[in-house]
Amino acid sequence: MNPLETRMKFRNQELTGTTSGLCEQYIQTNLVTLPKAYAFDFLLFCMRNPKPCPVVEVMEAGVTKPSTADADIRTDLPRYRIYRNGFFSEEVLDLNEVWQDDFVTFLIGCSFTFEQALLDGGIPLLHQDQNKVVPMFDTNIPLKEAGIFKGNMVVSMRAVPNHLVDQALKISHQFESSHGEPVHIGSPEQIGIDDIQQPDYGEAVTFDRDEMTPVFWACGVTPQNAALQAQPSIMITHAPGHMLITDEKDPNYS
Amino acid sequence: MNPLETRMKFRNQELTGTTSGLCEQYIQTNLVTLPKAYAFDFLLFCMRNPKPCPVVEVMEAGVTKPSTADADIRTDLPRYRIYRNGFFSEEVLDLNEVWQDDFVTFLIGCSFTFEQALLDGGIPLLHQDQNKVVPMFDTNIPLKEAGIFKGNMVVSMRAVPNHLVDQALKISHQFESSHGEPVHIGSPEQIGIDDIQQPDYGEAVTFDRDEMTPVFWACGVTPQNAALQAQPSIMITHAPGHMLITDEKDPNYS
Numbered sequence: 357m358n359p360l361e362t363r364m365k366f367r368n369q370e371l372t373g374t375t376s377g378l379c380e381q382y383i384q385t386n387l388v389t390l391p392k393a394y395a396f397d398f399l400l401f402c403m404r405n406p407k408p409c410p411v412v413e414v415m416e417a418g419v420t421k422p423s424t425a426d427a428d429i430r431t432d433l434p435r436y437r438i439y440r441n442g443f444f445s446e447e448v449l450d451l452n453e454v455w456q457d458d459f460v461t462f463l464i465g466c467s468f469t470f471e472q473a474l475l476d477g478g479i480p481l482l483h484q485d486q487n488k489v490v491p492m493f494d495t496n497i498p499l500k501e502a503g504i505f506k507g508n509m510v511v512s513m514r515a516v517p518n519h520l521v522d523q524a525l526k527i528s529h530q531f532e533s534s535h536g537e538p539v540h541i542g543s544p545e546q547i548g549i550d551d552i553q554q555p556d557y558g559e560a561v562t563f564d565r566d567e568m569t570p571v572f573w574a575c576g577v578t579p580q581n582a583a584l585q586a587q588p589s590i591m592i593t594h595a596p597g598h599m600l601i602t603d604e605k606d607p608n609y610s
Numbered sequence: 611m612n613p614l615e616t617r618m619k620f621r622n623q624e625l626t627g628t629t630s631g632l633c634e635q636y637i638q639t640n641l642v643t644l645p646k647a648y649a650f651d652f653l654l655f656c657m658r659n660p661k662p663c664p665v666v667e668v669m670e671a672g673v674t675k676p677s678t679a680d681a682d683i684r685t686d687l688p689r690y691r692i693y694r695n696g697f698f699s700e701e702v703l704d705l706n707e708v709w710q711d712d713f714v715t716f717l718i719g720c721s722f723t724f725e726q727a728l729l730d731g732g733i734p735l736l737h738q739d740q741n742k743v744v745p746m747f748d749t750n751i752p753l754k755e756a757g758i759f760k761g762n763m764v765v766s767m768r769a770v771p772n773h774l775v776d777q778a779l780k781i782s783h784q785f786e787s788s789h790g791e792p793v794h795i796g797s798p799e800q801i802g803i804d805d806i807q808q809p810d811y812g813e814a815v816t817f818d819r820d821e822m823t824p825v826f827w828a829c830g831v832t833p834q835n836a837a838l839q840a841q842p843s844i845m846i847t848h849a850p851g852h853m854l855i856t857d858e859k860d861p862n863y864s
Contacts, residue, residue: 396650396714400668403653414654416757460650503670 359425359601363432369449372434374489374597377481380472381609383424383534384599385412385463386576387433389451389592392417395460397503401582402462404500408509408578410465410533412602418457425602430455435595437580442587447595454592464576466599467512469534469606470527477527479520482561489597490514491555492575496548497539499578504586511539511572513552515563524571530608540572547572557596613679613855617686623703626688628743628851631735634726635863637678637788638853639666639717640830641687643705643846646671649714651757655836656716658754662763662832664719664787666856672711679856684709689849691834696841701849708846718830720853721766723788723860724781731781733774736815743851744768745809746829750802751793753832758840765793765826767806769817778825784862794826801826811850 357365359379365371375384390398395417402409413424420429430451438445438454448454467490471481483490490512497509516524521541529537540547552570553560557577563570583591594600611619613633619625629638644652649671656663667678674683684705692699692708702708721744725735737744744766751763770778775795783791794801806824807814811831817824837845848854 392650396646396653399650399653399657400670403657403665403668411657414657416654 359603362601363425363427366434367428367431372449375434375599375601376468376471376490376597377484379601381605383412383602383604383606384466384468385602386466387429387592387594387600388462388464388579389459390588391456391590392458392460394504394588397505398462398579400502401505402464404502405578407535407539408499408574408576410535411462412465412533413463415461415463417460419461422463422600422602424463424604425600427600429461429600433594433598433600435598437593437595439580439583439591439593441589442584451592454590463600464579465534466576467528467535467573468599470531473527473531473608474524477523479516479524479527482515482563483559486561488561489558491559491561492557492577492596493544493549494556494581499582504588505582507582507585508548509539510557510575510577510581511547512558512575513555513570513572515561515568516571517567518569521569521571528573531606534606535574538571539574542569544570544572613857616855617679617681620688621682621685626703629688629853629855630722630725630744630851631738633855635859637666637856637858637860638720638722639856640720641683641846641848641854642716642718642833643713644842645710645844646712646714648758648842651759652716652833655756655759656718658756659832661789661793662753662828662830664789665716666719666787667717669715669717671714673715676717676854676856678717678858679854681854683715683854687848687852687854689852691847691849693834693837693845693847695843696838705846708844717854718833719788720830721782721789721827722853724785724862727781727785727862728778731777733770733778733781736769736817737813740815742815743812745813745815746811746831746850747798747803748810748835753836758842759836761836761839762802763793764811764829764831764835765801766812766829767809767824767826769815769822770825771821772823775823775825782827785860788860789828792825793828796823798824798826
């Protein structure tokens, strides 16, 4: 299925799972939707933290169609999360009930965009093999504040065979607007992760700690962590692992 | 004089002229100050038009000290312009009378930053030789809209000896966050400039049209043009040619 066909399955709620491994080579993005009153603070937060929050597109107040996809942002992701006053409120399959005309939407680069390149480079993706949502973790890596937004970085983890870690670095490095190279390699405890089998988002993946190295990439779930502290009246995001699939191929694939 | 000493002369209003040629090698910036209500639209305008509006720093609401200079933004530029409802209202030597706690300030890269590099590369600067404020022109080069902000690009013009045009390109290309390489070379009429001796900002500079080529760089006065259309209730800028001198050397000089 191409991106449009896949998004139609999400729109009709025939598919509601993770987008990892779907429409490989196409750019996938995280989503953050906020009332315009918070938009300046959030855009500045992204500019000051480009590693976890690389801005792919900003959709102005009330705009529902992105320029990077022939999509309706309110229905064409598989799952959304709604936060109210800083607390997770509910997970929904579309935004029809909650949409407001003053909503500004930020599309933020996603590491799923380079997963096909990792596979092409001979690097297995255990979360795909094990049918799991990629595991994600809160860390102790501090972010730069902007207005009401602050907090620590969230990372996604992929276990990479020891001899292929350099290769994974090189490949992801080229995908600058999709988080680029890893922020940490090898020692989860050094970035505040106590138990690699207890992710804060997504699902645990089993791997052999002697043969494989845990590699951590900055993650677009980071704003969801920042929202807990900022407490905007309402903030909508993709559900972790459930992205917008755009109609644009990443230039690294062309 | 170093940047701090120079800014003190501006603060005490002992100096009130152009900053071209002062504190060479230090980064100079354009200034745009707006009420926070307009800040999201303007930041997005800058992101969508990075050539004329490369953001060096954003100072959040009420902040008066930039991180790039031990300065007070209200007093340490030689001259400011105030626009009200889209019309030029007055030119002032400080902002003490008009400052509001909700003012957000944007510092935007400036071509003065690479003027010393041009001189070092053997390229004469006629506006400095002739004691003029660099000539600047409105053009027909359209910008990408963001919220209320739209309009055409403003450019600065330097006449370069014909055989040194390539050299000027190469040098300025390295100064990416200070407008970088030129946006046009040679034919002012092609970008909507009717009379090279009638600049819209700054002062006319005389040069030999046979020996020298007019070279046009994107200019941080562009937001002043956009303000005419956007009509924010109040918007403050540096006076054309009268910049903030920061305490940071451009890395190309180190």
